Amino acid sequence: MPAADIVRSADPNSQEALDALRHSCAHVMAQAVQELFPGTKITIGPAIEHGFYYDFDSEHRFTEEDLPKIQKRMLQIAEGNHDFKGEEVTYDQSKKYWEGRGEKYKLELLEQFKDQKLTHYTHDTFTDLCRGGHTPSTKAIRHFKLLTVAGAYWRGDEKNAMLQRIYGTAWPTKDQLMQHLKMLEEAKKRDHRKLGPALDLFSIQDLAGPGLIFWHPKGGRMRLIMEDWLRAEALKRGYQMVYSPHIANKDLWNVSGHTGFYRQNMFGEIEVEKADYMLKPMNCPCHILIYKSGLRSYKQLPMRLAELGTVYRYERSGVLHGLMRVRGFTQDDAHIFCTPDQIESEIEGCLDFALKVFEVFGFTQYKMEVSTWDPEKPGEYVGEAEDWERSTKALTSVLERRGTPYKLCKGEAAFYGPKIDVKLIDAIGRPWQLSTVQFDFNLPKRFDMEYVGSDGARHRPLMVHRALYGSIERFFGILVEHYAGNFPLWLAPVQVKVLTLTEEQDAAAAELKAKLEAAGLRVELDLRRERIGHKIREATLEKVPYMAIVGPKDVETGTVSARLRDGRQFNGLAPADFIKKLVDEAATKQTTPVWE
């Protein structure tokens, strides 16, 4: 790789310029850390999205309290306006330098890069073995903040030493830094692990174990809505709903191959009458068994089998994360079995369905990635070259025909087939891996799947896996954060809360509730003898979309006073108009209420 040298870009926000800034920040941090904590060994310090990190090996245990100190020293260094100077060095020169300083990690890196051009980059008193890519001087470094301390393995390998990593964020301007810090704060506020239990949507119970989700009535109601919508949509699109067991004889997983490449993620074995059973980590083999339950004709294809299939996967305790990474979850899984000439239209159908999901749930931005094999290494994949090429082409040509931009990731595919991954961008700009459409050349062969073609001969069907929500748990978590708990009316577990002022309105309120329910709305009634302000406050904290306030004046005039979640008030409405407005809003799945 050529040395990137010193970056002098006209555009401070070009990727190159941002990387240079952040990577330079990492060098300055390393200098500050070595000055403040003598004896600390340096390792690597790359630029990453939004910032940088540097991994250190130190006697000192870094804590959050150290960060302001380090940051202060970094600013001093940066203000010194030291130039970054690159210098090409020989292996011997470099080795001597790092040996003299006892930097064993640098020496290890040097061995790895000994056959390449070697460069040292120096600013002020600090020199690093570095490929380059720096700002001209330390002066550019002003708007940064050290964020967290974390453990990280040397070279990312858990067999290696555990280093201490310090993360920071850095930007060309103060505004950008502030904006980023604000986004982080906003993300914290919306954290589904906080909001979920606070809104009584779900919980995780110590007694039952980590990574297992309990859906409470309100979360359950929302899940039901999500599932119902998805099922109805799938049926419309020619999918057939199936159900399969949560546990199966190990023999099944031997045939599918999961006991080989997926064993470390599977729960089991559970001995039952001298046979070993394992929990289902994936639905595919089950759907294949359904396919194989009879002799199939080409006339039955494409066969689209869909299931909200609950799977269990052992994830190491450290990687569990709220609803996003769990040990038991439900996939909106489908497997499409088809003939080669059907693949394009099937991929098209999957993509169309995925985009419908995004639209309905209020996501306007997404990124597509097509991952394919590395044809140089055919040994790492199953399936014929012809399959790979045809399928990859089906994926890309569908995207191209629709004019959907995508990134082609060569060599990123799983061993069994190429895929499209969709990352959607949430309300505060964060990407989330969601839908996936992938070919599988492995399982049809392992299960010896076939269909009888129009020629009367037996052929192997092509198989496409597809999940749109991905995992319902995870998608739900994303929704909580995307909407910050302010769910659109059609999803909100409680859509209207009817509030009274005094006991005098109990009957009128109950009558209104009945009318709202008759119109299909989800309603709660608050008849407590509390002040209206108190009732409003509670309903607001529960993020209920609408409050219907019934006071003496409303009873007198036969009206209702509406209060929206955002505080807007519309008093004296005719109940029928109020109900119609809500019914329309829910039916059209609007994400923001339209009230003039």
Added chain:
RNA sequence: GCCCCCUUAGCUCAGUGGUCGAGCAGCAGUUUUGUAAACUGCCUACCCCAGUUCGAUUCUGGGAGGGGGCUCCA
């Protein structure tokens, strides 16, 4: 799993080597109230197991749970 940090009531947080305190919530009562918190009283907790100690919620060790991380290459 590994590194660092955290764990006090349902929630948010105080505090201590000598029987832990508040606000909110809950419960009981009083208050009949017009757009984000009425009043009074009551109830409820030191994550678990060892060790040190006369005495541990506090100190030490272990465990459990939670948080930040563990691809992004000199």
